[in-house]
Each structure stands twice: as structure tokens, then as C-alpha cells.
Amino acid sequence: MSDPPLSASDRTRHATRHWRTFAQLPTAFGGPVLNARLRARPEDFIVDEQLAFGPDGDGEHVLLRVRKTSANTEWVARRLAALAGVSVKAVGYAGLKDRHAVTTQWFSVHLGKLPEPRWRLLAEEGIEVLEQHRHRRKLKRGSLSGNRFQIRLREVAGDRDAAAARIATLTARGAPNYFGPQRFGRGEGNLFRAQALFAGAAPRASRQQQGLWLSAVRSQLFNEVLARRIERDDWATALVGDRLQLRGSQSHFLVETVDERILERMRSGDVTPTGPLFGEGEPLTEAAVRALEEQVAADSPDWVAGLAAAGLKQERRALRLDIEGLELEPVAETELDLRFQLPAGSYATTLIRELCQTSVV
Template identity: 50%
Template structure:
């Protein structure tokens, strides 16, 4: 994936300690304070999300599928995230008895529905890059550019699994070599979609169009899933794009053709044709064509350099990856 601003402005190290990578979830709705689902906000250090969910199921004496969470979090971090546990009749265990190694209970509250995947407003990140080697002026200029223009909204490497295991699973599934377990299928489908999206985004970065839109291209409202087709003669569109009010989009591949009739649609068809096994496999599974912004607003970006340490704080919407921001700033180990 090419960088949008000419390559990293320095080098450094991330995750030297879990506290160097802090993620705080922001729920996309208010809890009702009553209902059969116990919501727990946990602070986890060095814990895998799926493992914590299993521990909660054991604590509550419930099947694993009765535990919900909105998104997977990296184990090599300190994370604050929400879980829900179904407790029939509202009879839940005493939260004071919850004891999981590396996990601290911050708050809890009942609710009437299970926590579903993606049910987030976004995440706030507080990161420390240590061992920083960068020209101060160049780094400052890059940070200013990212704050003003955003970054390419690439899927991070974790979407593809360890050693791209999710992508290889999709490849074998679509080739008819195996049938994944039900709990593996979503990961495989997401990896295949992400591959095509990232390939389109790479082309748009290379030709400089990752933050622009031509007539006929679908554009999406910032912070919303709503999108519309850019029209010729829309004099307000360039200003809205520059203000990050709307963003150009790329495909989350599925059956049928991408919407729109601009140059972006032709590019997307050409890129998907490079991955026929994945494009046809996604369509065969009945997924519809969907859209994802090619550009990512980096909200409330703040930074501080102290010696060889760069401290960052910023917010991203649900489904965005902090690695998309880091790769435009420094090359990190």
C-alpha cells in the first residue's frame, strides 16, 4: 500500500509495552438500565477479546454465543471495551465476583438487547512511539497534513489474520477445497473484501484521487453510512471534499456491479478482475455491493514530542484502523 504523503516522516517503535497502545471504545447508543443483557465495561491489559468473552461466559454460566462485543481489540494493548452477557430474567451474577486475570471492571449496567458487532460510535486512541528518529520540522509538517486532510482508510493487516490466515481460508473456501466453520466465515469474507478494497485504494493513492471525486462517483457523508452519486456541475462538492464533509468511496465487493458511472467504477471493475476467485466467491455467498470511504478523518488529533518519544491522541470511527494513521507518520517496529 503506497503512502499518501510521500512516505513515513521517521522511524520508531510501537507497543514496547501494552500501555503504549491504549484504545477506548465509545458505544453508539445509551444503555437503558434494565433488561436481560448485562453490559460490562472492562479494562483489559494483554488480553484477547475472544478469550475474555469466553471467560465471561464461564463466569455467568452461559453459552459462549450469549456473550456479545462490538469489535475485536488487539491483545498487545490496554483496551477499554464493552461486553454483554445474556442473563434470563435479569438475574445476573454479582459483578463484584468477576475475577479475570488482566481484566478490571470499570462499570456495568443492564440493557434490553445484546451488544452486536459494529455497534460503536468509534474508538479513541492514545499511543506512544518510542525510539523516535525523525526530523522535527518534517514530522510536524506531516502531523499538520494528517490533521487537515485525513489519511487513506486502509484495512490494517490484522483484518487478514496472522500470516494472512483469514485470506488463505477464503481462498481455499472459494476454490472448493474446504468449508469453514460458521464462526470462521465472517473473518474469511471480510478478508476477501478487504483485499479488493485495499487494492482499489492503492490505485487511487497512486493516481492522487484518494481524496477527490469525479462526476458519477459515489461519495459518502462523513460519520454516516449514507452516500450519493456526485453530479456534474455540483459546485459545492469540491469545497465539501476539502472540508472532509464528504469522502470518495471504494467497494466492499459483492454481487452485481459497483454503483456509479464515473471513472472510479471502471477502476473498481478492473481491480476486481485481478482477483476473480475472491470477487466471484463473495458474489456467490450473496453479499451485496457496499461502500466504504477511501479517506479517514482523524478526529481531535493531538501530539507531543518529548525527546525520542512521540505521544499521539486521536479518534477514529468504527471499522477504522490506527495503523492507517501510523503508517503516514512513522515507520514503526
């Protein structure tokens, strides 16, 4: 479902934006060392979704591993539902994937006692079913361990030795875990619509659409906290009052003393500092960390109040993005392949900008 158009008041707010755009957020390691063209073709951006579990092998749902080209996730869900003769509500998926790419991801379809459709008929529409398995439950959002990426960079210019050094730095130290620009919609429309929602002037919209707008506001506030910590050069440092998150978990704990045990866990990547996903309730941090987060909240009081009024709770998100299998491989004189794996909920764009200034066709 598409968002309603921006109203005249939304466009006025656009002229008085009070937040930093994604392009204005600071990088962690001195800016990109390469320039390149990105997404010249769909096959230049390949994403392979990794499920957090295996198929059950029986049940009323069918679990499908689908490869799609130049198609968004919701459109594929509608096509699967139509072929199966079920409501689109009977289709589940773990995450949204880029349209301008070749992506492999998982869907579930609740068939019940209906016959198995001829999934191969979707191939003419750019939807290729690679695997199908019976499963007992609908696939829920977030049921991922991560995503693997293979990205072709074209028309590459810059210092290749510096690029190799940057890859080593990112592998060792991680990247800022910003929410990517797609979180905010075209022209940051999700943020402007959220402002209208908080002011009681939003266009009519579904609960799902409003949820996207609220998520965009939380994401922008998180990005601002992370940006200020990067500017202070303590975004990947454990501070008294921080909440440290356990790697591979949503669990976190308060740092009361930064001792050798905490420092060693930071060095090993076992824990990482977190930033706020604002909502109702008191901040979860203390000391100078809490003061910084409260300053960000004070700069956008309507946003923070609106999130609390919507019933969202205080949550945390890792400030540091851990990267696995990061490689940069030459494939032609002016072309490079960038390969890596990221955990669920993170954005390839936040990693790429630490290495490369890109233009999109």
C-alpha cells in the first residue's frame, strides 16, 4: 500500500527540516576512500536472506525460498497469494528487501487443505521458487539471522591501498549501525508524515502506515544519538552509564564500572554499546550517556512525546555493526565486488558509505 501524498503543510515542514539527513551523518573513519557507481543493473546488488531456523517438514503452511528480480517484497507476497487462491494475510515474510536488486528471501503461505499451486508459473513474472517445504507456522517479521550481500561497484576511482586498509579497519572495529535512508521513505516523507500525525494533521492512513512513520522517527532519533557519539569518538567505547548489548542477543545491561573485564568483552566483540529507541518511560542509561540521550530528546520534544503517546516502550539498539566475511575483490579495471554478511535489522548502505562515495543510476 502506497503512502498518501504529502500535503501542503508537509511541504512547508520540508523547508524547515530540523534534523540531519542520512547524507549529513558523520562517518566513523575519516570519510570514503573510493568513488563508484552503484546499482547500474539489478544484478549489481545481490542479497541472500538467512533464516534463523529450518523448515519443520510438515504443517498447513508452505515455506518458499524465492529469488526475485526488480520486485518489492509486498508485490511478491500478493502474487503468491493470488496463485494460491488465498488472502494476502495468509502470506508471511521475515523482512522487506530492495526492489532494485536480485534478492533471495523466504515466504510462507497458509494453504490449509488447498492443493499445492504450480509455483513455477510465477517465473514469467520474475519470481523464481528455489525451494519449497511444509511448515507449521506463519513466517514472522524479524525471523532472520542476517543477510549476505554481493555488490558490484562500477566506474571505481580512488586509492585501492587505502580501500584495503579501510576493509581491515571495518572488519576489526565494525561500522556505525545507522538506520539506512530507505527507513525514512522517498524524500524523507515518513518523517514529515509523522510530524503531521503528531500535530493531528495527518492524512487518513492505515495502522501499518502509521507504524512506519513512528518507526522512522525512532530511527532518526537513534541516528542522531549515534552521530553525536561518533563526533565525540566514543561510539564504540564502553562508558559508565552505558547499556551494553550481548552479541547475537537483544539482552543488555547497565555499565556501573568500566573495568578490565568490560574492556576485554568489548575487545572480543562480545558486547557493544547501545543507543535508544525512544518511547514511554525513563531512559535506561545513566550519567553522561543519559545526559546526551536526554539532550537529543529535548531537541525533538514533539517526536518523543508522540512516540510515548503511541504506546511505544523504551528499547535499545547496538551502536556498532559487526560485519562478517567482508571482502573487496577486483573483477575488472574499474569494477570491484564487495561481499559481506550483516545481522538482521542492519543496512548495507551504512557499511558502504564508510568505504565508498556512490552515485546511483
